[in-house]
Amino acid sequence: MRTITLGPVRLALLDGDLRAIRLDGVEVLRRLSYPVRDPYWGTHPTETLGEILEEGPDRFLYEHRFAGRGVAFTGCFRAEVTLLDGGARLSAEVALDAPADLAVNRAGFTLLHPLRGVSGAPLRVRHADGREEETVWPALISPGQPVFDIAGLAHEVEGVAVEIALRGEVFEMEDQRNWSDASFKTYCRPLRLPLPFSLGPSAPVRQAVEITMQGQARRAAARAAPARIPLPQVMVAVEPGLTTLPHHPALPDLPRSIRLTPEVPDAVLAGLGGGRADALEIILPEGADPGSVLPALAARLARAGLAPARVMALPAPYLKSHQPEGPWPEGPRPMELIAPLRAAFPGVALGGGMLTNFTEFNRCRPDPTVVDYVTWGGTAIVHAADDLSVLETLEALPEIFASGRALAGGKPLHLGLFSIGMRSNPYAPDCLPNPGRERLAMVRDDPRQGTGFDAAFAVGVLAGAAVEGVASLALGMTDGPLGARGDLARVMAWAAARAGEAVEVDLGPVVAIRSARGRLIANATLEARETPFGGGVLAPASVVIEGEG
Template identity: 80%
Template sequence: MRSVTLGPVRLSILEGDLRAITFDGVEVLRRLSYPVRDPNWGTHPTETLEERLEEEAGRIRYLHRFRGREAGFTGVFRVEVTAEDGAARIRAEVSLEAEADLAVNRAGFTLLHPLRGVSGQALRVRHADGDEEATVWPALISPSQPVFDIAGLAHEVEGVSVEIAMQGEVFEMEDQRNWSDASFKTYCRPLRLPLPFTLGPTAPVGQMVEITLSGRAKGAAAQVAARRARLPVVEMAVEPGLTALPRHPDLPDLPRLIRLEAGVSDAVLAGLAGGRADALEIVLAEGDDPEVVLRGLAERLTVAGLRPERVMALPAPYLKSHQPEGPWPDGPRPIDLIAPLRAAFPGVAVGGGMLTNFTEFNRCRPDAGLVDYVTWGGTAIVHAADDLSVLETLEALPEIFASGRALAGGRPLHLGLFSIGMRSNPYAAACLPNPGRERLAMVQDDPRQGTGFDAAFAVGVLAGAAVEGVASLALAMADGPLGASGDLARVVAWAAARAGEPVEVETGPVETGPVETGPVVAIRSAKGRLIANLTVEARENPFGAGILAPASVVIEDGA
């Protein structure tokens, strides 16, 4: 990653995209990219043909020529940055061509707007017909697109005026916090139009975005922020077929979050038996009669010696994502399983929610008055998989947890697995293959699992969950592609030994507070401390001596 500065503007260039664009020290745009996405929403990997950066007095120019590594398209991305009299302009153009027709779900500019100084603030939208609309950036996470038909945006971020004009396509916006991205996304093309569409010899893409920046920042001096909280219970996720072991070999006494298909064999149930009470996630096959199937499963669980302390169930079609307005699958809805669950598991806490991301939870919300708790899970690589993007998702998690609490009606948040890799794919037939173990979106086999990076990520998840009052969650699986090993297993063990205890979550240095995650986060208990560097750069340890390596953890036991 290379950073450049021109007057009050600073930006970074990473893999051909503009990242972390700031004006007078205030982040005004998180990313400007130009992905080409296939009909399964996978992002086509590209390779660079030419890259050139020119810096001169009052001007920066950047050129990136590229082509699809596996698909037959080429593209050119040009940027010119100018600054004068305390203001700046960023003009970006992209062109995409394909030698033969290529089916795509997206091709062109994507703008990621930061959360800080933006969520809940005023926004003016210029539509394609020239009309203007006054609205706000969502505070709680919007289940559907908050803004449609965009030709321009204007707003202020901590004293800095931001005006954005688009040409070449009609854009719309989605609240990416749904997928744990720490951003609002303005993208093309509108989802109401038919997908996929064609990029080809007679259908090239040519777009322009112009960003005008002015004003002065209102930010405060950097400081360390601290919040008192209570540590969640950390469970170990187990799923026959995805995990081979019934429990983690080094952490056999951890409570388990077991996911089962309702038709699972008695032999598999017998292999899971033993140990303490567990929480169950049950998936009913399409066409199952909930009353018959759940009652039969409950009887077989009793025979096997499995005693759930919590249980939730979901029809299999709801493992896939559906737009808020539908259409929804035929057959039983999630809410239709609550009464059969209570009948099959008397005296056991019954939950509602989803087994995938907050996106699906937000779009198909449980009736909080009918359940004892709510649940959903999370992955860090729905839209992007580079190290910086993965760590940025940690900024969104506290807002996700807060939005979930607002929907839970006072019910506790007993959440599922939060991992870097994708456990299942709600947006395509399956997780995408990754034979080369690259950093790719929507894959299960992520190369950072087991490297220590996953441990730093888990500390960030744990910090946000503690501050936002999450009752329990899983940070890893017993084994398999999302299994806990190395530092991640040590982080899980540290947290499990302190479940429910009061802690202090410290973040720093940040320029305003309080926030739940920052460049470095520390979770301090009476019996030790976790410290994690949540950036891609080495950082000075604000909570002790020494330098913290990028995306690393320090685990301290004892008083």
């Protein structure tokens, strides 16, 4: 990553994209990129053919020529920043070409807007026909697109006025917090149009964006001292097929969240017995009768010695994503499983929600009056998998938990697995293959699993969950691609030993969780940072664990 400074403007270049565009220290735009996405929403990797970088006293120019890696398309991105009186202007163009028709779901500019100073703030939208509309950026997470038909945007971020003009396509906006991204996303083309579409000789992409930013940063208010709050219960996830071990080898007493289907063999159930099974997640096969399948499974679980404290069930078609307005899958809806589930598991707390991301939870919300808790899970790499994007998701998590709490009607949040890698893929047949163990979106086998980076990420997740009153969540699996290894297992052991204890939490760039019996400290940035308590410097994306044992 290369940092560019031009007067009051500061930005970063990373893999051909512009990142963290700031004026007077205020983040105006989180990212300007130009992805080409396949029919399953995977992003085609590219290779650089050439770059030009020119820096002057009042002007910055960057040009990036690239080609698809293993896919036939080429492109050129050109960006120029010029200083203005009291501000600056960023002008950018992108051209994408393919020698033969290439089926894509997206091709062209994507703008990521930051959350800080933006969520809940006023927004003026200029539409393609010239009309202007006054609205607001969503405070709670929008289940669908909050803004359609965008030709321009105008708003203010912490004292800096921002105006954005877009040409070459009609754009719309997503609330990316649904997928744990710490941003709102302006993208093309509209999802109401047929997908996939063709990028090819008769359909090239030619787009332009102009961003004008002027003003000075407002002085930030001093942060309040952290309050003492209960630490959530940390669990380990088990799922036959993804895991082979029924218990974590180093953490045998850790409470378990077990996911299975009614077809699970008796031998597997027997192997799962003999330990804590605090949470059970049941995937009901398509076409199965819940009135007969669920009682039969409950009887088999009892024979295997599994007595869960909490149970939720989900029809298998709801493992895939659907738009808020539907259409919904044939068969029972999630809330229609509650009555047969209560009959099969009398006296057990029953949950409602989803077994995938907050996106699906937000679009198909449980009725809090008929469930005892709500649930969903999370992955950090739905849209992007570089280190910076993964760490940025930690900023979105408190807002996700707060939005979920607002929908829970006072019921507790007993959440599923939160990991970097993807457990299941609601947007494609399965997680994407990753034989080279690269940093790729929508893969299960992420190379950071089991490293200090993974542990630092988990501390950030846990801290955000504590601040927003989450009751429990899983941070790793017993084994397999999402297994808790190395420092992550140590973090989970530290937290499990302090479940429910009062802790102090700091959500700064260096995340800290302090109990009376020790501290978890994580550097959630890509730069070396001093610890907030003195005593040394933390390496990028690393963790310090005090008070083990």
